[in-house]
Amino acid sequence: MKIEEFDVIIVGAGLSGLRAGLELSSKWNTAIISKVYPVRSHSGAAQGGINAALGNLEVSKDDTPKGHAFDTVKGSDYLADQNVVMFMCEEAPKIVIEFESMGAPFSRLESGLIAQRPFGGAGFPRTCYAGDRTGHTLLHTLYEQCIRNNVAFFDEYFLIDLIKANEKIVGIITLDIPKGEFVIFRAPYVILATGGFGRIFKHSTNALINTGDGNGAAFRAGVPMQDCEFVQFHPTTLYGTNILITEGARGEGGLLYNTEGDRFMSKTAPKAMELAPRDIVARAIDIEVIEGRGFENAYVHLDVTHLGAEKIKERLPGIREISINFAGLDPIDELIPVQPGQHYSMGGIATKYKGDFGETDLSGLYVIGECSCLSVHGANRLGGNSLLETSVFGRAIGRNLLKKGLIQLPPLDEIKKAEVNALNVIENLLKQWENNSGKKPVEIRDAMGETMNRNVGVFRKQEELEKAYEDLKKLQKEFLNVHVRTTDLKFNYGVLRTLELRNMLDIAEVTAYAALWRKESRGAHYRWDYPKRDDGNFLSHSLVYRTKDGLELKKKDVILGIFEVKERVY
């Protein structure tokens, strides 16, 4: 079997993996592994922008990192760790200027400064953007820089499992997708940057590759998942396909209407209106539909016609293209049908309480970006803060590790034993899958998506969450007998989808389990049966572990700070 050795292995070539790789490759032999070609990573789909208190507009000249941090903590329904938020917001202006100096072509104001637009839950217009293709722009910029720094890229390699010896990470086992060969990567540090896991839901704005592979691998290695009950449903996804219609559309002045022609946000958020945080707008839309003021009992209208053709073509070209191609309408003179759809995972792989940024309980393993839970978004993420998180913490983790220096790996014979074990596990699994006589992976995957959508959605209640949890336990059992027609490994997407399903089932189960435990409503987690926030019992993070008897949940303290915990009013 092929073995590659590096100082650090990064799994994931989205913004977070690339930013960490760029930093680390200045001194260390750095590998970035990705199951897709790097610039096809999901970061490239990000539309609206990246937040930084630059104060480039006259109206935002009083904006500060502290103001940004306050909005983030309030938006998180006070569940974000305030020290981490403060760091991110202070670094934000520096990271955006750094992108600019690397050549990222941001949209500009008349003054020549980077353009900024209003976004939900923000006190000032602070979202910097490149039209409505910000992620694409930043991803290509970082990829070019990584190539310049001689990062070793392993494209189309699939992470299967982590390898640990003596309670320390020593590497990973991967599949070289085109060759169909297993390859082991050995290193004292592994950084998981594998992105979100929105595809555990049937309807999502996420790419099909967002399957939580890093989360599954970490969970199997004993690392807990944190705050997975908090799932962001973006208020405006295109009715039918659930393709994202960026918050930037409302930031530019887009308005929401029900069947009665009312701007219904005036009832829920009279001040912020369409620019209230996403959890609030998503619920308001669903309420209109539930109470019979939605079109076709399913959606409301987003109106950008008053912005005019010129502004739409300049600032929202992607949204126009999506509307024309996928809904057959031109938003220059027609209304866009929108409904909430799964979009982002606030939770993810748990990081150490008061450890270094991204450090996990497994020595040498770091996590970053959407797969992780650095506790920066708490119970609800503000738009524009995720691109920021990926790059700020990508750089920070890189810098911290370089400072820390390389560490000794356990004795070689221990490592080799662990590698052989990892290989045996996967080879046995493949044999089993081929010999089994149960369901096809796609049947289990569809059932998982259905139950998640139906029972763990925008509004939740005990019976439905119990139903989801029971369904998922049943699907886990069915997965033990899943049948894969051939396990010949060359470009075998049947095997890859099954490996992904193995990860998704675990994370879906954790999500339903944590949502059952949290008997309160906070941020994106709304329960009909517990409609109030309950700080006395639940101002805590959830940590879910897999034990031999099933799942187990523990509480973890929220790191509070200068912002007092209050009711959220917008």
Ligand SMILES: Cc1cc2nc3c(=O)[nH]c(=O)nc-3n(C[C@H](O)[C@H](O)[C@H](O)COP(=O)(O)OP(=O)(O)OC[C@H]3O[C@@H](n4cnc5c(N)ncnc54)[C@H](O)[C@@H]3O)c2cc1C
């Ligand atoms: C449609 C859309 C629009 C968005 N717009 C915005 C926005 O405007 N502003 C904002 O702040 N946020 C936005 N977000 C959120 C933001 O884009 C993401 O959270 C962020 O880009 C995630 O970056 P990442 O580096 O964590 O992961 P990703 O960019 O998803 O990258 C994950 C990487 O991991 C690799 N990988 C995964 N599994 C494996 C495996 N098994 N083996 C090997 N490699 C693997 C993938 O190949 C990929 O390279 C948006 C999200 C969506 C869905």
